[in-house]
Amino acid sequence: MTSTPLSPTSVSSVHKSPRFTLTRGLMYLGLIVAALFFLLPIYLLIVTAFKTPDAINLATTWQLPKFLNWASFSDAWAKVGGNMLNSLFLAVVATAISAMLGSLNGYALSKWKFRGANTLFALMLFGMFIPYQSVLIPLFQFIKSLGLYGNIWGLILAHVVYGIPITTLIFRNFYADVPDALVEAATIDGAGFWGIYAKVIFPISIPGFVVVIIWQFTQVWNEFLFAATLTSSGSQPVTYALSQLAGGQAVSWNLPMAGAILAAIPTLLVYIVLGRYFVRGLLAGSVKG
Amino acid sequence: MKRLSTDRLWAMAVLAPSIILLAVFVYGFIFRTAYTSLTDWGNDPAQAFSLTPIIRFIGLQNYHDLFTSGLNTRFRQDLVSTLFFTIFFIAGCLGLGLAMALLLDRNPKAEGLWRTIFLFPMSLSFIVTGTIWRWMLQPQGGLNQLLHLNPASNGWLTSRDSVWSFDWNKLPLITAVLVALALLWVGWQALRSAQRTRMGVAFGCAALLLLWALVIGPNVKLLPAPELHGFNIAFIGIIIAAIWQMSGYTMALYLAGLRGIPEELREAARVDGANEWNTYRHVIFPLLAPITLSAMIILGHISLKIFDLVFAMTGPDNGPTDVPALLMYITSFRQNALAVGAAIGTVLLLLVAIIIVPYLASQFRSQEGHA
DSSP states (O other), X not given: OTTOOOOTTSOOOOSXXXXXXXXXXXXXXXXXXXXXXXXXXXXXXXXXXXXXXXXXXXXXXXXXXXXXXXXXXXXXXXXXXXXXXXHHHHHHHHHHHHHHHHHHHHHHHHHSOOTTHHHHHHHHHHTTTSXXXXXXXXXXXXXXXXXXXXXXXXXXXXXXXXXXXXXXXXXXXHXXXXXXXXXXXXXXXXXXXXXXXXXXXXXXXXXXXXXXXXXXXXXXXXXXXXXXXXXXXXXXXXXXHHHHHHHOSSOOTHHHHHHHHHXXXXXXXXXXXXXXXXXXXXXXXTOOO | OOOOHHHHHHHHHHHHHHHHHHIIIIIIHHHHHHHHTTBXXXXXXXXXXXXXXXXXXXXXXXXXXXXXXGGGHHHHHHHHHHXXXXXXXXXXXXXXXXHHHHHHTTOOTTHHHHHHHHHGXXXXXXXXXXXXXXXXXXXXXXXXXXXXXXXXXXXGGGOOOEEEEEEGGGHHHHHHHHXXXXXHHHHHXXXXXXXHXXXXXXXXXXXXXXXXXXXTGGGOOSSSSOOEEEEETTHXXXXXXXXXXXXXXXXXXXXXXXXXXXXXXXXXXXXXXXXXXXXXIIIIHHHHHXXXXXXXXXXXXXXXXXXXXXXXXXXXXXXXXOOHHHHHHHHHHTSOOHHHHHHHHHHHXXXXXXXXXXXXXXXXXXXXXXX
């Protein structure tokens, strides 16, 4: 796997210039079919969100709304708006702390290798693959005994700790590409552990931070199990609120659809604007570089 | 080259908080969950959250009950459901992901746009995806309308039907035969590459297992009566939603792999007279095999842990679409049967560890080789 850190966004086109032939026609047909699979649910999501409850019925499911019913969004915001702010606070704080920890860990593990560093790192990485159900009961008790149950800081603690493996992994692989000669040179200039971090490592870490921040923000924003277990009504993030909004029985579908759009917008925007960094985080989770 | 020891101490000091936190939150909590699963905490609901609960050590009784007691048919169905879910989910993601990567590798116009469309669900929460697809799959809703399907016979998530049922009592037998077949295949591979020891061990174990399956296996009874478990049709919709969300990920992996294949290799194959199909079959697909394996492992462990998507699509209490991760949550935090919940969590951890530990070990062994 070491040969595939190449992100698909860095296009290196070496193929022959495309001609329009039957195979290329079939290629576009395949692409269109695949795109329909991904986009039709989004089309339905948007048109349903803009309909009034009485306009949502069997015969007109796929038709455009007669007029845009913005009330769906204000109604949905009334139900999940506070939770969105919870999610925002949670994701920003948890991401900032785990990114900082990951950067320092990655630096220590890649530039100050000691005996057993790799084994230690593997043991740390295991923490990102475990099903959290296998730690949920003690975690719940622990957070409760700290007096943080139902408090957003309890949730932040959980996300910071279980975020350490992935942020460390991404930074460790990022710093592995920094030439050791740079570190050696700084050592000769008399810089120590912190001096090298401040003068050599940190200034070139911006892309690493972007990848980690985007990835971690998305993960924390989208997480559900901790959200459902460790919070009470005042501190629930948006994923939990959305599941409650959509879970009711006699539900009028424009409301959960509008709620889903609200909950999706932050991460979707980040993905569309900074997609290439998102893909790097995605690949980092499986490709150990 | 020697460095100042204070700097090395700083490196340790920087790592220490993370190591301590992970030691407690990962390994300490896993140990604690495993211990809890050996007690009767919460088997009497009154004791679950009392301030001074009476907790007794009961050994493996909870596990024994989960796999054989008449009260726990739901857990056994969940295990079977997870197995089917995993197979179809991985197959779907690999197939669709590879197809999309191969299409994009042919340099269509606006390649970045196509890629963005195929990958955007990865940035959504499983809860958002579940909410959308729950609406798509209403019997009177989107997909049936679009494809002109009869809502009465295509209930999707509301279906109660089950196919490919088998008796839970036959599970040891089926497992033994499947493992034996896998070992026979390993032995056959070893035979072809003339690895005598491996061949001997594989064939030997396979023979033992088959012998057991023939002589003792048919008489093993886990339960007093036959108990049928199969693939619940209601899962099809959830599998489609999961593939919708995750196939972009395999596409990204495959595309990175395809971009890593040097053009000279393809040229060489063409010079040797290979047509397009043969180039793929003999040059490109073999080079993608390690990526397929990684993707299977990552998708497999996601699939075993699947929880949010099911919660969002069919709620926490829909029997036909239950999975172990959801059952653990319900058992522990709704029914307060903490010890049983801990046992389910531990089973889940063991299933994930079977996949992940060898993966991590191999990744690091190959890295030591490079260093």
